[in-house]
Amino acid sequence: MRQSAAAQAVALKCVLRNRTLLTTTHFEDAGVQPGKTYEYAIASVDAFGAESTFSPFARVAATVLVRVVSTCTVRKVTAGVEVTWEPSFTTGAATVTIYRKKAGEVSYQKTASVARQATSYVDKTTQKGTLY
Numbered sequence: 172m173r174q175s176a177a178a179q180a181v182a183l184k185c186v187l188r189n190r191t192l193l194t195t196t197h198f199e200d201a202g203v204q205p206g207k208t209y210e211y212a213i214a215s216v217d218a219f220g221a222e223s224t225f226s227p228f229a230r231v232a233a234t235v236l237v238r239v240v241s242t243c244t245v246r247k248v249t250a251g252v253e254v255t256w257e258p259s260f261t262t263g264a265a266t267v268t269i270y271r272k273k274a275g276e277v278s279y280q281k282t283a284s285v286a287r288q289a290t291s292y293v294d295k296t297t298q299k300g301t302l303y
Contacts, residue, residue, distance in 0.1 A: 203233045251295040261287040274302035
């Protein structure tokens with residue numbers, strides 16, 4: 172796809188974070204803290220030094236990142252049902268929460284929370300003959 176002459180002439184984009192100027196063409200806000208609200212706006216500077224006006228501020232409330240396990244293994248063990256997952260899943264997590272539901276139910280129920288270092292959990296409350 173060819174860019175227009177105007178798009179090719181843009182040399183720099185300016186980003187404002189909480190009304191502080193950052194001069195970069197790419198910005199990833201690694202300093203975001205959960206529970207805080209941030210404001211962002213952008214402007215561009217063309218190859219001749221002419222700067223556009225800033226866009227309206229976008230307000231973003233940072234939330235806690237919740238990751239969902241994409242792959243886990245479930246198997247029957249003597250004590251109940253064992254669920255295991257990859258250690259890389261828990262990077263940055265405070266805890267790991269395990270949910271389950273019976274076949275035919277709509278909602279998942281919290282079964283347990285384990286330390287982030289854990290890579291498995293044995294559910295000892297399952298019932299023989301029940302499909303989960």
